[in-house]
Amino acid sequence: MSNGYIIVDDSDAQLQYSGLWTSGGGSVNYGTSLQLIGDYTPGGSCALSISLDSAPPAEHSTPNVTAPSYHQTIWESSNIPDGNHTLVYSVQSCSSTDPDQEFVWLDYILYEPTSGAGPSGAKYFVDDTSPQASWEGELQTSMQAGDFNQTVHVLEKDSSVRFSFTGTRAIVYGRLNSNTSTTPAQAKVQLDNKSAVSFGISVAQANVQFHDTGTVDDGDHTLVLTTKSDTAIAIDYFIVRVDSSKGPAPATKEGGISTGIIAGAAIAGALVLLAIGVYFFRYRPKQRTAPSKEFTKSAPSLSPRPCEWPVILPFLIHTLIPRFQL
Incomplete structure (x- = not known):
């Protein structure tokens, strides 16, 4: 019986945050696709750089929304081949009249387990x-x-x-x-x-x-x-x-609407067994000689922040305040 996608909350012990997310990371085993899900808040937008393995970074700009948008797909990748992989996610800059305002909030991560190879103790959404x-x-x-x-x-x-x-x-x-x-x-x-x-x-x-x-x-x-x-x-x-080390089989996809987990997702067909190590949120700031006018030098709190709007329990989300030129 299918259970769908595995959810990794931003407060999960598999994800580690240190510094300005300089070397924070966590591993998630097994799977053929993944999604970064979060919220957007109005007032500005951010330029993101996202790459998988040795592929050139793909530039992505978050939308400048007029109202808070929840459970948005910040980035996704499907049909990941068998093997070990590294995802590099970095916030290059944010444009706004308020440098202390956050516009991108990470809430949770979804990844699709391989049939028969889901990790024991996984939570499916x-x-x-x-x-x-x-x-x-x-x-x-x-x-x-x-x-x-x-x-x-x-x-x-x-x-x-x-x-x-x-x-x-x-x-x-x-x-x-x-x-x-x-x-x-x-x-x-x-x-x-x-x-x-x-x-x-x-x-x-x-x-x-x-x-x-x-x-x-x-x-x-x-x-x-x-x-x-x-x-x-x-x-x-x-x-x-x-809790079984044998994960559930993938779900089916009906019509043009995803069904199953969180994004209601499920991928059709049987998938081959594989083991993928995915490392999230690793980026290293480049050297700079002068501070950006947009950002201050104060260090943000690394703790997940309690949130008053709808997020995945335990009502904590992470945001990255890009106060330094990357």
Whole structure:
């Protein structure tokens, strides 16, 4: 059974940040494609330099948005051949009247595991558009800025979702359908043939954890979530933990819309076994003789910053403030 793409959060121990991201890095094993996902904030844009292995760097400019944009693909690469690889990601400069403002925020990384070779303990991110989730009853689709893939499925009273997964743990995330609702939503969850568990939802924000199955036996499972109140809830995504060293097979792609993980993605067809080491966020600043007028010499905090807008739990994201000429 397919679980989709593996998610690596920006606060994951696999990623290390030091200095001005001068030599920070982390390794992720296995896979044939990867994506850097983050947010853009208005007020300016940044020039990025991104290269894979020995290929010439590709110049990329982030959009100068007029409103915050969440869960955007900053960079992606597919059809990566078998072998070890190095990704070099650097922020060359940013243009703005405010040199202290950040415009690019890293939230998480996605990579597609090779069939039969996913690492043990990996977390898979499954979007609500995945065929692993089937929906029953009165439901509707809705969209807000903080929703993954800019989609959610809204469950009215007595509606349900049936989610099939392979692994040792599943967590359901979503939000109340209305940010102004004052009445908590009530729902129940049943895993396989176990007794149903009831829970309430009163937090009106994105990325709220609805239910955690806890650790279960490794294998195929079915989770059924049913709403029991007039206050509707919106299901956004699922996170599945796989402890087996044998990763799930790749999902299928239907139509022109990605289905599966985070970006709702899934790649069609079987993939050959391979092992890829991907190293993120390594760049070295060039020597310079004078400071850029755009930037100051003060060193930014290297800790992930708590964020008030919708990001992947634990509500932390990383940004790189380019205060030196690169």
